[in-house]
Amino acid sequence: MQHPVQYIPVETPGGEVVGYVWADYAAGTLEWTQRAASGADGYRLGQEWAAKVAETRERGLPLAGALTELARAAGTGPPVDVCGAEAVEELARTVTEADDRRLLAQLDHGNAEAWQELADAYAALTDDDRDVRWGGGEKNANGAIQMAYPLYSRPLWRVVAALWGIGAVTPEHRLSASADPTVPPRGRLRPADAVRAATLLAAGERISEGTVDEAVRSGLFDAMVVALLAWHAAQASAS
Template sequence: MAEPRPTHENNNMTDPVHYISVTAPDGEVVGYAWAEPGADDVEWINRRASSSSAYHAGTEWYRRICEARERGLTPLGVLHLLSHEPGVGPVTEAADASAVEELARIVTPADDQRLLSQLDRDDAEAWRELADAFDALTDEDRDVQWGGGQKSPSGAIHVPFPKYSKGVDRAVHALHRVGAVTPEHRWMDNPMPTLRPEGGLRPADAVRAATAVVRGEKFCDGTIDKALKSGLLDAVADSLRAWYADPPAAQPAQSSSPADAPPDSGRDRRLPHPHLPEPPDPSLPMCRFCGGSPAADVAFRAHRGLVVLMGFRKTDGPMCMTCGLAVYRALTTHTLAWGWWSPLSLFLFAPLTLVRNVLAVRKVKELPAPGPGTLGPRYDPGVPVRRRPRAYIALLPALWVLFMIVTGLSGGV
């Protein structure tokens, strides 16, 4: 799917919105921040199918957006400021806010694989129990009886509740045992998967459905009953059993266009991610951030000295020229700004960190421009270190040392 761009077929169309995409170090897209024309604030949306760690990272990014706004920056200024951070894509135009929200609904193959990795293939006994539990379900088990609903002598009406049989409880417990009920699927933020027109569920959708049905029961009585009557719970078990028996055969081909899915399916669109073009040559090392190649195995460091405390940070791994420059400039600028404020930092750790970064950046500068990435948006290197005001905080300790030297020499005359 191409990057959304504004069209100009109608001169009365509203101005496009601007957005940035935020990517975790492992390449997973965390979410999107955008600003509408004339808006007073920056909006943030987590990607629905993201991992739990990416969801928590999104909370941190929202906090950073709020802090940037408190500094008095305009919404577009906030986006431009954050676009220079590692893991953030450039400021891009979209036709409207709904186009950005559509990006947040994209489900990638990596999302499916993450859910399937929650399944415990090594526990053969748990998978036998899953098969036995669902095979043993009877018509009586599926015909769930309800209790409550009657009026007490005081006039209060008891809330109706389902009375699940031991067979149903056994089947639900079996889903837990194989790992099909997982916190990696945020079921409240996503629609309930539905059966495909030809019947059945994709294995990853089976995990989504199992999680939504079992956990949803705690919030809405009768969710399991409804899934039993509709055949959804049986489809979950059938899909999981087929995947366990033969994972490749259980994975149907994924649609590349939402037009291939029925309009009322209620399922998330499974589109190729806009930042996922054709994969590069697998024989070349891939950048750990964007997946582009060629890449060099390098390590960049940052140091902070705070009187008696010191902090060290290291980012290493294969990096392409673009992402490597971005990391180098970000960590070097951080060291130049904050790496001098303790004696050991001033005379040892900060200079050593800067020298090591200069030696490491030579490797990435020798690389040609990287090819298309496969993991997410490429880091924006931003302006060179010499054009970043924060880098010149280093002049303060340098001038102080010079002053001490001059004062000492003057006193000795």
């Protein structure tokens, strides 16, 4: 008996799953779902496959035949049976160990000067440095109210700037790909999540002012730096 939904995974040449082509036989649709945690190259390949699926859909092939044809193009095995579209969507949301390894590979462990700068900048921070004040909010002569904006201290921003030097801010983590990392209720932030947090803080601040302030207040800022420095120390001990 044919299952209501079948899918095939699409991978990069290196084996990273970037998304899934799936057929819903009850609805009569052929769809593409991008993996949320795919890297920069995977995202670009996913866009190509989104177009390929759309083109195949427009040709009006029977669903089973279309999926088999795309499976050959992807170089995968036969379609996988699942009970519904929700199962494919859940697969697309899953973050794997390979995703974590890809992010950790962006860290420049060998740049001792950059890591020392992060450690020194963080050690020099005071409570006053962490206290982010806000400017703006005033009404000008035309009656328009200026948008509020954070006033970060130089020592605090020194830490944020140091994240770029160690490679923790990377396009391999797409900000729209997954939920923002949070401080775990127990234990230390995982190193890969620290890279996600660093990218959120340094790159996300350009999109949404106040991102760093929120991270400082929630504890994510400190958890991120501690996790990154601990990872670097562990790598040094292992080498």
